[in-house]
Amino acid sequence: MPFAFKNSFAIEKPSSELVIVAVPAAIIAVEVLSSGFINLTRNQVMQSSLIETGVPRLDDMIGGGVTKGNNTLIIAEPGIDSSVFLSQIAYRSLQKGMACLYYVEDRYPKTVAAKAGEMKMWDAKKFEFIQFIDGFTSRTGIKSGEKYAISDPTNVKEVTLTIDKAVREHRDTAVLFFDQFDRTVLELGAEKALELLDSVIASAIEMHTTCFFTMVNWDFSESFIEEIRKRFEYVVAIKAVEEKSLTRNYFYVEKAPIKFSKMVVPFRIGLDGLGVYVPKILITGPFHAGKSSFIQKVSTRAVSIDRIGTTVALDHGYIDYGGVAVDLFGTPGQERFEFMLDILKKDTFGVVLLVDSTDPQSFSRALEMLHHVRKEAIPYVIAANKQDVGGALSIGEIRKLMKLPEDVPIIPTSAVIGTGCLDAVKSMIDIIVRKRIVVAQK
Numbered sequence: 001m002p003f004a005f006k007n008s009f010a011i012e013k014p015s016s017e018l019v020i021v022a023v024p025a026a027i028i029a030v031e032v033l034s035s036g037f038i039n040l041t042r043n044q045v046m047q048s049s050l051i052e053t054g055v056p057r058l059d060d061m062i063g064g065g066v067t068k069g070n071n072t073l074i075i076a077e078p079g080i081d082s083s084v085f086l087s088q089i090a091y092r093s094l095q096k097g098m099a100c101l102y103y104v105e106d107r108y109p110k111t112v113a114a115k116a117g118e119m120k121m122w123d124a125k126k127f128e129f130i131q132f133i134d135g136f137t138s139r140t141g142i143k144s145g146e147k148y149a150i151s152d153p154t155n156v157k158e159v160t161l162t163i164d165k166a167v168r169e170h171r172d173t174a175v176l177f178f179d180q181f182d183r184t185v186l187e188l189g190a191e192k193a194l195e196l197l198d199s200v201i202a203s204a205i206e207m208h209t210t211c212f213f214t215m216v217n218w219d220f221s222e223s224f225i226e227e228i229r230k231r232f233e234y235v236v237a238i239k240a241v242e243e244k245s246l247t248r249n250y251f252y253v254e255k256a257p258i259k260f261s262k263m264v265v266p267f268r269i270g271l272d273g274l275g276v277y278v279p280k281i282l283i284t285g286p287f288h289a290g291k292s293s294f295i296q297k298v299s300t301r302a303v304s305i306d307r308i309g310t311t312v313a314l315d316h317g318y319i320d321y322g323g324v325a326v327d328l329f330g331t332p333g334q335e336r337f338e339f340m341l342d343i344l345k346k347d348t349f350g351v352v353l354l355v356d357s358t359d360p361q362s363f364s365r366a367l368e369m370l371h372h373v374r375k376e377a378i379p380y381v382i383a384a385n386k387q388d389v390g391g392a393l394s395i396g397e398i399r400k401l402m403k404l405p406e407d408v409p410i411i412p413t414s415a416v417i418g419t420g421c422l423d424a425v426k427s428m429i430d431i432i433v434r435k436r437i438v439v440a441q442k
Contacts, residue, residue: 051175051210054092055085056276056323057265057433061253070233071201071211075225080238082214086177087116088273089212094126099174101166101209105135105153106180109146121272133166135159156192160199171207176200181215181228190224201231263433266349268325276324278349281428283315283330284369285354286362290385291315291330293415294354298422299328324429331373348373350428351380354415355402357392363402379431381409383424388414 050065059065066072076082090100104112109132117124135153137144148166150159167174178200185193197213204211213232217225229235238251252264268277283291292315299317315330329348351374355366374380384398393401395410404410409427413420 051089051098052092052096053085053089054095055088055251055274056267057263058251058253061263066210066234068210069205069208071204071231072213072234072236073229073232074212074214074236074238075229076214076216076238078216078218080216082216082238083112083115083179084269084274085236085238086179086212086214087112087119090130090175090177091116091119091122091126091273093175094129099170100130100177101133101148101163101170101174102130102177102179103133103135103163104179106183107136109134109136112179119271119273121270131166131170133163154187156188156196156199159196160203163200164203167203167207167209170209172209174207174209176204176209176211178211178213181213182218182220185215185220186218194227197228197231265433270325272323276429276433278324278326278429278432280348281326281328281425282348282351282373283328283354284351284373285331285383285385286356286365286369287332289354289356289362289366290413290415291354294352294383294385294413294421294424295328295330297415297418298425319425326425326429328425331369348378350432351378352383352424352428353380354383354385354413355398357384357386357398357412358389360393360401363398367402379428381411381424381427381431383413383421384410385413385415387412388417388419 049068050063051068052059052065074082074085086102090102093100102109102112109130112132113127113130116122116127131148132146133148133150134144134146135150137146137149138151138153143149148162150162152158163176167176181193181197184196188196201211203209215228250264250266266277266279267274269275270277283295285291295315295317298319300320314332315328317328317330319326319328351370353366353370356362370380382398382402382404384393384395386392395412398404399406399408399410409431411420411424411427413424415421
């Protein structure tokens with residue numbers, strides 16, 4: 001990997017088969033509930049062959065979502081909370097009018113809903129419509145208030161029958177979430193846990209239900225983990241990885257049965273759940289190239305440390321747009337502030353180099369600054385600024401004079417009016433998350 005990272009998830013083993021299910025014709029009707037939800041009939045839900053995860057970029061990488069009727073294992077290393085992935089998928093499913101069945105055996109169902117509702121950009125009331133299969137409350141000696149309650153979660157037959165009942169009552173329209181299957185393994189043992197898993201998956205397949213399981217790998221044997229993996233069409237691995245001096249959160253897809261992009265996507269858990277996050281993109285370029293104006297135009301909020309209109313320390317901007325969050329850091333352009341470049345270049349994920357399209361004499365200084373702040377593996381794009389000014393050089397002329405490789409994007413911009421500025425940042429983000437492209441053969 002070209003970047004160091006901490007938390008990541010990877011799709012390891014998706015299905016190579018698409019199951020086509022035929023169902024009897026039914027009257028199509030849409031019922032608008034008092035809650036504001038749209039209650040979809042079986043045929044309407046079955047018309048969609050994909051279940052969107054709602055995780056930014058993930059759905060795009062796997063062709064729009066998980067194939068309906070396929071089952072997904074989300075497996076994490078110890079210390080990583082995989083439940084947030086279930087919350088994200090459940091929230092998206094609720095938005096789509098799907099019935100969400102959620103099996104939980106390690107905490108009260110209300111705790112799960114309350115934690116998911118802490119995402120301030122989410123509508124917490126939606127989680128009131130999750131139907132929990134309660135395998136926990138009976139452990140405390142309290143009677144569960146849930147419709148689907150299990151009196152003895154160590155009884156494989158009772159757990160199986162309760163989940164089967166829930167799935168059958170929501171045939172074709174449900175998504176089933178089974179949180180922390182590792183607890184089941186530790187409590188029941190490997191043989192009984194696999195028996196339960198097989199029974200649940202059999203019910204899901206029969207009732208055309210899509211399942212998402214989470215599991216922490218507490219140093220289980222590789223052969224046992226493989227026994228679990230082979231029961232799922234998709235396996236998503238969440239890992240903690242550290243390299244060199246950087247520690248960041250990423251996810252990436254390792255395998256898919258269709259053509260897909262093998263992206264390395266930085267992410268974090270924000271106010272709206274999991275989202276793409278680029279901790280640092282450096283905006284640099286010669287004096288008077290338009291760096292401060294550029295950052296001001298693209299940022300949700302920005303601040304500049306300047307003196308009489310000239311940046312003397314740095315510019316900082318923050319972008320929160322379309323599920324993507326980015327921190328921008330702008331460098332001073334004057335040579336007397338060169339020491340700031342050494343400070344600001346640390347831990348940079350990408351560089352946007354601003355050049356003044358009307359001043360080719362400044363191109364050598366621009367390249368000098370680029371070489372100063374950029375390590376070999378750090379990607380960069382060129383923002384050809386002041387394209388709205390008379391005498392501005394064309395993109396081809398700039399590429400030729402600066403001797404730039406053909407694969408380096410040059411984006412025409414005008415920082416004064418904002419034209420092209422966001423496009424330059426988006427181009428930089430795309431390069432960061434699209435470091436490797438792989439085509440999977442069917």
